[in-house]
Amino acid sequence: MSRSYIFVPLVLFVLVSCLPAKAQYVNVMPYPQKVDLQDKHYFIAKDFTIALSGDYRPRLAAQATRFLRRLDEQTGLFFQQFQVDGSGYKEANLKIRVEKKGEVLPDMKEAYELTIDDGGLHIIADTDIGAIRALETLLQLVEVREGRYAFPYVQIQDAPRFSWRGLMLDVARHFMPLEVIYRNLDAMAALKLNVLHLHLSDDQGFRIATETYPELTELGSDGLFYTKAELQKIINYAAERGIRVVPEIDVPGHATAILVSHPELGSADTTYQIQRYAGIFDPTLDPTNEAVYEFLENLFEEVAAIFPDPYFHIGGDENMGRHWDANEKIQAFMQARGIDTNHELQTYFNIRIEKILADQNKITMGWEEIMTPDMPKSALIHSWRGAWEGVTPKASLYAAARSGYDAILSNGYYLDLMMTAEEHYLMDPAPASVDLDDEARSHILGGEMCMWSELVTEHTIDSRLWPRGAAIAERLWSAEEVNDVDEMYRRLSIVNQYLERLHLKHVSEPKRILRQLAAGHDPKPLETLLEVVEPMKGYTRNPGGTMYASYSPFTLWADAATADARVARVFNEQVEAFLKGEALHESLKTQLITWEANHDQVVPIIEDSPVLKQISNLSANLSEAAKSGRVALEAIVAQRELPAEWVARARKQLVEARANGGRTELQMLEGVERLLDQVDYRRSAQD
Amino acid sequence: MSRSYIFVPLVLFVLVSCLPAKAQYVNVMPYPQKVDLQDKHYFIAKDFTIALSGDYRPRLAAQATRFLRRLDEQTGLFFQQFQVDGSGYKEANLKIRVEKKGEVLPDMKEAYELTIDDGGLHIIADTDIGAIRALETLLQLVEVREGRYAFPYVQIQDAPRFSWRGLMLDVARHFMPLEVIYRNLDAMAALKLNVLHLHLSDDQGFRIATETYPELTELGSDGLFYTKAELQKIINYAAERGIRVVPEIDVPGHATAILVSHPELGSADTTYQIQRYAGIFDPTLDPTNEAVYEFLENLFEEVAAIFPDPYFHIGGDENMGRHWDANEKIQAFMQARGIDTNHELQTYFNIRIEKILADQNKITMGWEEIMTPDMPKSALIHSWRGAWEGVTPKASLYAAARSGYDAILSNGYYLDLMMTAEEHYLMDPAPASVDLDDEARSHILGGEMCMWSELVTEHTIDSRLWPRGAAIAERLWSAEEVNDVDEMYRRLSIVNQYLERLHLKHVSEPKRILRQLAAGHDPKPLETLLEVVEPMKGYTRNPGGTMYASYSPFTLWADAATADARVARVFNEQVEAFLKGEALHESLKTQLITWEANHDQVVPIIEDSPVLKQISNLSANLSEAAKSGRVALEAIVAQRELPAEWVARARKQLVEARANGGRTELQMLEGVERLLDQVDYRRSAQD
Known part of the structure; x- marks a missing residue:
């Protein structure tokens, strides 16, 4: 190996500047046609x-x-x-x-x-x-x-590529006050999104006060709900910005909060408490009880009247049917009507609900589970399941479109899963390469990013929505060919700063949390560590849904961390570029030395801030891994060999460093691993 | 001169740590009895x-x-x-x-x-x-x-020393949404304040929707007002925290917003527009028009019913009476009744208003101008005028108390004037040293800090209220003897950080503004400059009240600056300590070198951010003054003389450096001046 290295000192981690755009691009997101x-x-x-x-x-x-x-x-x-x-x-x-x-x-x-x-x-x-x-x-x-x-x-x-470009906010699991909705409507408008979907009920809360059933919020909301006047304000604020608002009342499952005040509508002979944990729970409306349909007809009528939009989302997802299995009356009903499975029973329920809504001039939409043979083609299918649920992403989207249903996509757009902007960006609802005829293609209306709120509060939600949501907004507005990930990240950094003009808290709240955690110390060393971690992904942060309750503090280390750690991503990219011959050795070394020295600065902070004890190993791991990376880097540059045992030890440490700390994971290990690979490669090449 | 200097490197500007309190103090504010x-x-x-x-x-x-x-x-x-x-x-x-x-x-x-x-x-x-x-x-x-x-x-x-410990929020000149009120009620509760006084009407807006006169907000509020339900929420939120809410409708002056929809109640035969500037304006209710009393009786009845508190604030301040002088009908009325002066006419008005409120079981309170011989002793006098108005501070407070009126103090507690926490802290409403008999002393109920909102918005208001408001809260709760300014500042720094737990924006909003102004650059050099400036004081920032309008951007340099620049204060104190022999030379030098080098880092930011052009001189002045200070410091330490001409030039530069930049002023010049004094002193001592 005979590459030569030119040692031009570079500042690796410059802030995004308001520099002129690349020649061919304006700094606009979503990118115009x-x-x-x-x-x-x-x-x-x-x-x-x-x-x-x-x-x-x-x-x-x-x-x-x-x-x-x-x-x-x-x-x-x-x-x-x-x-x-x-x-x-x-x-x-x-x-x-x-x-x-x-x-x-x-x-x-x-x-x-x-x-x-x-x-x-x-x-x-x-x-x-x-x-x-x-x-x-x-x-x-x-x-x-x-x-x-x-x-x-x-x-x-x-002009937009898709007509339905939405954001679903789960205001049930953690309630979101009006100002949260307002500032995020401002962000939606800035990014040309046009549908706000409010998930208004779930096991953890019922969030609309109604005149027909005031007990729903009296007993099922902890006092946290929207009045009609407040919803009207939200709808007006949205309409001023050209944004529709679609309500969702999730039935027959996800209905614990309803059953708190109406246990007689449930499928089990019991009473119910507001759910404080996360997960899929058994409480379910009883589809064999006529009172359920009367209740929903009244409830939907009042809710539907508030929202001018023709669509009404009925949820319809994740009902395990355990309470149906256990209920003799329900079993008898099924037998009498030749209903063989719980899925068929839910279909029976959905069809009846669809009719109720149709009579109220509303189009039913629901999560993909509502797509059953008897569901009228007027319904809109909301495709959400994918790899996490063990099914092929977009399978239901295409099945729906081919069957003649209008459909929208949310799989790939779940912001609570803490995936990268790149992953969201590259999820195209209907790429040209997919075999869809014009008719089917016309049924794919667009998509919605989803912000489920088990692990977010009114204060942290912005940092989970933005800037990643902007990548999805671009996917739904801009042409399929606008898919250069580097260019997206370039503009995303600009948009990230731009969105702060709207008083979103996506930048300030993580910094506020760090200041509190730093307990009077300069938070800089914590920030250095935070910049290279991401919260645990998918559903791993909250095992069993019981590590956190809805009242748990969400002002901890993992709540300050955000998905898509830019500093780590840039480091990993720069290592690749360095290994391809780019003169990045000095700046990589500077970065590695900073990380190596960081743990010693974090230790005294942890001593004064016991809540940070959980990141002690994480912080040590960063410094250890950085040290390995620095030694490997120096050896590569000096064209010097390192003993195989040293590399083996370093690799072992990297494996250990993959363990989470404070419910977050280091994201710069890949770059260090590439450097170790290179050391091994050189040795084997010389052997 | 033969002082010896020990060169112990000190970190001058450590962040406040959660260190144990001084032996004799707990970290509590206001300090317990x-x-x-x-x-x-x-x-x-x-x-x-x-x-x-x-x-x-x-x-x-x-x-x-x-x-x-x-x-x-x-x-x-x-x-x-x-x-x-x-x-x-x-x-x-x-x-x-x-x-x-x-x-x-x-x-x-x-x-x-x-x-x-x-x-x-x-x-x-x-x-x-x-x-x-x-x-x-x-x-x-x-x-x-x-x-x-x-x-x-x-x-x-x-237990509290005073029973009335208030915060007046001016929600008229810039409207404050509910969440601003909520988070500041949380701050009030944390600091044991117990009265929220809402200044609900002024020339710039009328902020309560009423059923009797809906046109008041329809035409006089730009759509920014509280509904009754919202005020009820505020009152409940406050009551949950043991805080009273007192409404103010300011009459007969400061009434432009009322006259927009009710010109027939005005003292001039004209129409009115919502006022967009700041100042004292002529539009005034006509005290000779019976319709005015009927209107106020109806209006007050509806407003009074919302607020459970027995007090009702009628304003009554700053009426120049120019429209009265110009109105022949009013002049004839005065002549017919033997009313000689506008002040007497206002008294006539106030007495009638007092009766209307008494009939509604409300106690009238008003700014000190309402204290006239005929005003019943049941009224509460709100003392506000002082040096800025050319009168003796607290004169009206003591006069009221001695005359048998209950009274509260706001002079010295105007947070919008951008004075230091120390100045507010040392303003005692009723020190033992003042000659007041027990009866008079018992009439001094406490005080209210005032937050007039000509130059603040919902986003910047927190950084004007806190942490300085905590010093006033302590003055009103704690014993007179709790008045150690250094100890107050020690705890104030802790409280400053503590208040961020309540999601106040006093720390984050200035940083957000800086990030925007930095236009993608690292904001650090701007922060270094910002830390040593304060917004122009008193009423000087907005000359004539017309430099800013209510719709002007309040996201500029001066809006990021806060009163009571800690870094500058500490520097000035350390210079004094150094000159008394403390070993602070190295840390002072480090600080001066940082400032000296700062301008070169600010220049490229300004180039990319034209909105910052106005701080170009300010930034250069800091570096120039720091250079003078550094040279003087080195000469003092080396016991070396500096030419008189050099000192004269340096002093001249200091004078120029006092000019404002971006509507802010450098606060560390005093320390530099002391160093120059010392150079001169040494020379003259040796002559």
């Missing part, structure tokens, strides 16, 4: 004005004013204009023309054209919703040129 | 339980459960008990006994005794409110001993 960029700029001045024409009242006027305030905040220019109206169209810097008011309903019209040139800024859209999407693009285009804020000259034609 | 501390500890374990006895339902049960969750978060112990009730009293680790339910009304009973010894933890209080105060003390007592969380053995007897 067609971008024609020029190397000229339109400078933003204090007298910047906006004027509107067409049918823009009141939504576009309000959102354009909001745009003006956000641009003012971004530039600090103290604009003279403080409220947008239709006057002064010809003289305005930004002219927006819309044809008609858009309906915030399925298939809303979101296309727009944005032109920036000598004539100023122009937005043209069929509906005000398209113009609102254009304003979000525009804000992301702000650059600095010649010491001033500017927009690049550009021509953009844009 | 009587503390008997032992050097033994009670360790907290996973099976920690609480039991209650006496009349504790439901408030104390809820608050004790909240205490348990907070302690769980602080220790990460995952307590087995998750909800507190009255069972298991004998076996519980923490036993709480109360005699009766306290009333959240003036003169509420807040005393408590807290004992921690071999027998466990005991709280004894007359009312549940006293026990709730004790729980806050207890949480602040948590320490780390032998690697475990523990409470010190201690005996505390505590």
Whole structure:
């Protein structure tokens, strides 16, 4: 081996800067369909004005004013204009023309054209919703040129690839106050998402106050629920941003919170308590009890009236049917009607529910389990199962589409599983390569990212949603061909910072937790460690669902950690690049030395902060692994051999370092392992 | 001069650590009346339980459960008990006994005794409110001993010095959403404050929706207001924490927002717009118009019914009467009734308002201008004017008390003026040294800190309130003799960190603003500069009230800056100590070198972030002044002379460095000046 190494000192871990975009890319996410960029700029001045024409009242006027305030905040220019109206169209810097008011309903019209040139800024859209999407693009285009804020000259034609681009929030397992919903609707709008799906009931809580059954929240919510007026506020706030809101009441399983006040509707002769743990539980509505249908008809009628959206999500997932098996009356019912399996019984239930909703002019949607032969083709199938559940990802999505059901995808978009943005990004609901005829393809409406809240609170949820959610938002809006992972990560870092403008807590809350854990010490050494760990993935952090209860503290080490540890990812990539000959030795060494020295700085913090004892090994493992990496790196550079026994010991330590600490896992071990591989490879090549 | 210098390298700017308290102090704020501390500890374990006895339902049960969750978060112990009730009293680790339910009304009973010894933890209080105060003390007592969380053995007897310890929030000039109120009520409870005064109307907005006059918020609030249900939630949330809520509707001046929908009640024949700037404006209700009294009677009746507190604040301040002078009808009215001055006319108005409120069983309170001979002695006088207004501080407070009015103090407690915690801390409402007889002294009920919101938003308000508000809270709760400023600052740093547990944004929001301003760069150099500046003080930041409008961006440099720059204060103190012979030379030099080098790191950030251009000189000034300080320091240590011309130039630069930059001012110049003084002193001594 005879590579030569040039020792150019590099700063490996620069923060993302507001540098100009790569030549061919603008810094916009999700990426527009067609971008024609020029190397000229339109400078933003204090007298910047906006004027509107067409049918823009009141939504576009309000959102354009909001745009003006956000641009003012971004530039600090103290604009003279403080409220947008239709006057002064010809003289305005930004002219927006819309044809008609858009309906915030399925298939809303979101296309727009944005032109920036000598004539100023122009937005043209069929509906005000398209113009609102254009304003979000525009804000992301702000650059600095010649010491001033500017927009690049550009021509953009844009429209979404999929019409259903959603975020499901589980507000049942941990309740989310209004301001959490608001700021995340702002984030959704920034990323051109258009459906907020609220999972309003589950074993851990029932979150809508109703007049028909006030006892549902009185007994089943710990006092944490939305009033109708509050839901109305959420719906209005969303509609202002061109976002639909779809409610979900999960039945017949996941229904413990309902049964707390209505045990007579359950399948077991017992009483129920609000569930404090996570998992799949037995309490289930009794599908053989007519009172259940009467109850749901009344309940759905009241809930359905709150939400203008035509869709109503009935859940329908994960019912094990154990209470059905144990109930003689239910068994007798099944026998009498020739219902052989629990699955068929649930089908019987679903079909009846579908009819109730159809009578209320609602389209039923449900998790993929509702797709049974008798389910009308008008229902929408929500595909969620995949590798974790032992089935082929997207199998139900394609089966549904081929059978003539509309369908959306959530498998691959579960943000609570703590997977990387890359994994989410590369999950395409309907790639061209999949064998689907035009008809079937047209049934795939899009997808929804899911934020189940067993392990998140109102404070930590943002850091689980963002920035990874932006990668999914791009997958659902942009063309299939927009799939360059490096470029996605480049823009994702910019979006990550951009989203903080909206007062999301995805950056600040992890830092706040670290400050508390640091117990008065400088949190820097903790941050160095945190940057290279990720929370345990999938369902492994909370074994059996009982390590944490809903009231447990979620302000611990793992709650500060986020998925997709950028520093570790960059390190691993740089090791690969170094091994291919890139001159990265000095910066890798600097990084490894920092990690090697870190544990000694963490130890005194742990002494003053016993809650951190659980990361003691994790921290030691980082330093040990970094030391191995540093020694291997130096040997590679010096073209010096290392004894096989040393490498074996180092590998053994790496294996031990894979154990979790504080419910998180080190993510930079792969890079160290590559360095050890290289040491072994050199030795065997010389043997 | 022959001092000798020992060069012990010290880290000058350590973060506050959770170190044991000074021998004689516990880390509690406000400081309890009587503390008997032992050097033994009670360790907290996973099976920690609480039991209650006496009349504790439901408030104390809820608050004790909240205490348990907070302690769980602080220790990460995952307590087995998750909800507190009255069972298991004998076996519980923490036993709480109360005699009766306290009333959240003036003169509420807040005393408590807290004992921690071999027998466990005991709280004894007359009312549940006293026990709730004790729980806050207890949480602040948590320490780390032998690697475990523990409470010190201690005996505390505590009760407030003043019964009225308030926070006035101006929700009119910038509206504050519910979550802002909630988290600040949590902070108030932690600091044993007991009155939230809501300034609900002003020229810039009317913030209560009423059924009688819905047009007040429809036209006068920009859609930002509280519904009755929301105010009820605030009142309940406060009452749960033993905090009263007092409403203020400011009349007859500060009434523009009312006049937007009711111009017929104004003193000028005109129409009105919501005021977007800050200042004292002319629009005023017409005291000669009977319709005004009818309107206020109806309005107050509806507002008064929402708030259970017996007090109702009518404002009554800062009415210049220009519209009265200009109105012939009003002039004729005055002449007919022998009313000679505008002040007398306002008195006429106030007396009538007082009667309206008395009929509604409310006690009138108002800013000190309402204290006129005819005002009944039942009214409460709110003393606010002082040096900024050209009058003697507390003059109206003592005048009121001596005349037999109850009175509270706010002069000296205006947090929006950006004064230091020390200044607020040393403002005692009724020091023993003041000549007041027992009767007069008994009329001084306490005080209220005021947070006027011309220049704060829902996001920045926390960093203006805290931690300085804790110093005022201590002044109002603790004994007059608890007035050691250094000790206050020691505990204030701990409280500053403690308050972040409550999800206040006083630490995180300034950092968020810096990250945005840094435009992708590492914000560290900006932070180094920010740490030694404070926003312009008093009313100087916003000259004429027109530099900022209510819709201006408050996410700029000055909004990230906070009052009472700790790093600068410590530097100035250390210079003094060094000049008295303490071995601080090396650490001072390190600090000065950091500042000297900082500007070169700030420059490239400003280039990418034009909004920061306004701090270019400020940053250069810090580095220049630090260089002067470093040269002077080295000369002093080397016992070397510096030319008089050099010192003169350095002093000139210091004068220039006092100019503001980005609406902030450097606070470490004093230390540098002392070093220059010393250089001059040495030269003149040798001459």
